Amino acid sequence: MKERLAIIDGIRTPFAKAGTVLRNYRADDLGAIPVREVMSRVPLNYTDIDEVIIGNVAQPANAANIARVVALKAGFPKSISAFTVHRNCASGMEAITTAGDKIFAGQAEIILAGGTESMSNIPLLFNQEMTNFYEKLSGAKTLGAKLSVLSTFRLRFLKPVIGVVEGLTDPVCGLVMGLTAENLAREFKITREEQDRFALESTQKAVKAVEKGLLAEEIIPVPLPPDFGKMLTEDYGYRKNQTLEALQKLKPYFDRKNGTVTVGNSCPLTDGAAAVVVMSESKAKALGLKPMGYLREYAYSGLEPERMGLGPIYAAEKALTRSGLSMSDIQLVEINEAFAAQVLANVKAFGSKEFAQKFFGREEALGEISPSILNVNGGAIALGHPVGTSGTRIIITLLKELRRRGLQRGLASLCIGGGQGGACILEVE
Numbered sequence: 444m445k446e447r448l449a450i451i452d453g454i455r456t457p458f459a460k461a462g463t464v465l466r467n468y469r470a471d472d473l474g475a476i477p478v479r480e481v482m483s484r485v486p487l488n489y490t491d492i493d494e495v496i497i498g499n500v501a502q503p504a505n506a507a508n509i510a511r512v513v514a515l516k517a518g519f520p521k522s523i524s525a526f527t528v529h530r531n532c533a534s535g536m537e538a539i540t541t542a543g544d545k546i547f548a549g550q551a552e553i554i555l556a557g558g559t560e561s562m563s564n565i566p567l568l569f570n571q572e573m574t575n576f577y578e579k580l581s582g583a584k585t586l587g588a589k590l591s592v593l594s595t596f597r598l599r600f601l602k603p604v605i606g607v608v609e610g611l612t613d614p615v616c617g618l619v620m621g622l623t624a625e626n627l628a629r630e631f632k633i634t635r636e637e638q639d640r641f642a643l644e645s646t647q648k649a650v651k652a653v654e655k656g657l658l659a660e661e662i663i664p665v666p667l668p669p670d671f672g673k674m675l676t677e678d679y680g681y682r683k684n685q686t687l688e689a690l691q692k693l694k695p696y697f698d699r700k701n702g703t704v705t706v707g708n709s710c711p712l713t714d715g716a717a718a719v720v721v722m723s724e725s726k727a728k729a730l731g732l733k734p735m736g737y738l739r740e741y742a743y744s745g746l747e748p749e750r751m752g753l754g755p756i757y758a759a760e761k762a763l764t765r766s767g768l769s770m771s772d773i774q775l776v777e778i779n780e781a782f783a784a785q786v787l788a789n790v791k792a793f794g795s796k797e798f799a800q801k802f803f804g805r806e807e808a809l810g811e812i813s814p815s816i817l818n819v820n821g822g823a824i825a826l827g828h829p830v831g832t833s834g835t836r837i838i839i840t841l842l843k844e845l846r847r848r849g850l851q852r853g854l855a856s857l858c859i860g861g862g863q864g865g866a867c868i869l870e871v872e
Contacts, residue, residue, distance in 0.1 A: 460680025498534025536834025649821025754864020770810020
């Protein structure tokens with residue numbers, strides 16, 4: 444990168460398991476909440492922002508180009524343009540890195556970026572038979588023709604297409620994301636007990652972070668419908684008294700006969716939104732601002748869709764190479780927890796000399812990741828994974844924790860459905 448991208452401030456909503464307390468918020472309304480809040484926290488006017496970029500995956504029908512809808516609902520004047528980005532699970536990261544690209548290309552100076560997702564409101568769809576039935580019915584001009592079409596109706600036409608399942612199924616390899624995690628569990632010989640223990644530790648770390656008030660520092664409370672008299676102040680849906688015994692009782696969900704991936708060692712479907720304000724480091728200095736942190740380098744990389752969970756190491760290797768850094772320079776790591784098997788596979792790959800030689804042509808392993816620096820406040824298995832938002836969330840979380848600990852540099856990364864990975868090298872002063 445030409446210079447570091449300054450992340451001035453950032454905030455997110457609490458994350459909530461889909462179908463629960465945030466289910467009555469549409470993605471555009473949910474997204475407007477952290478956007479308004481972060482604008483109230485920075486010493487800038489709405490008109491100082493050149494553009495708004497929001498990541499979103501489900502692309503709701505009611506809010507085409509949802510970034511524009513979010514911006515207007517958050518109070519931006521109509522003169523400020525906005526656009527939506529979509530890179531599956533890294534959409535919230537893509538919003539920030541795209542902002543950096545535009546800034547360093549000289550097309551903008553200050554951008555608001557973020558992500559929003561309401562997985563509660565991903566719709567059920569008509570199947571093809573029902574769609575064809577409606578088309579024929581709407582095209583019938585006479586009563587007789589309509590009755591003739593109606594006589595062809597069958598109850599099976601009402602079987603819905605579940606939008607979220609369609610979205611989480613790769614159309615190239617044909618696997619739902621959970622089965623790609625099963626692939627990694629087999630490839631790296633990761634046991635069911637290892638996955639369950641990792642899931643338990645994620646929840647335990649999140650519980651401690653909540654008790655210490657650490658996560659509250661990155662959360663704006665959200666009033667709850669329908670009367671908005673109560674506030675959601677923390678992430679909702681994880682089991683605060685989770686036990687290994689309870690996790691081990693769960694049956695495999697994706698490969699029911701031979702699998703090890705369960706709903707307990709996977710992230711839940713989640714609602715949530717987040718936003719940051721970014722500009723170049725030189726611009727921040729000129730304005731006398733003290734950023735929350737900086738984006739030093741980033742990279743995206745591709746790999747086989749059926750092994751998509753390994754995206755973090757592929758992207759991290761590229762980002763580290765570009766930056767001239769190594770894993771020994773990284774003091775904290777966030778790997779988005781789509782599945783315990785996926786994170787554990789990456790940890791093994793990072794520490795594997797054979798993996799580095801085979802896939803990167805490196806003589807030595809990319810670098811060990813100590814459990815003591817990985818997802819130190821819990822991850823998506825506990826907190827949730829609103830797919831359009833998580834890329835922004837892990838950047839906010841990592842920067843705040845680096846500052847808390849007096850550390851300088853961290854790595855934030857995600858696997859991306861379709862066989863990609865995203866990684867950001869972040870720094871604080």
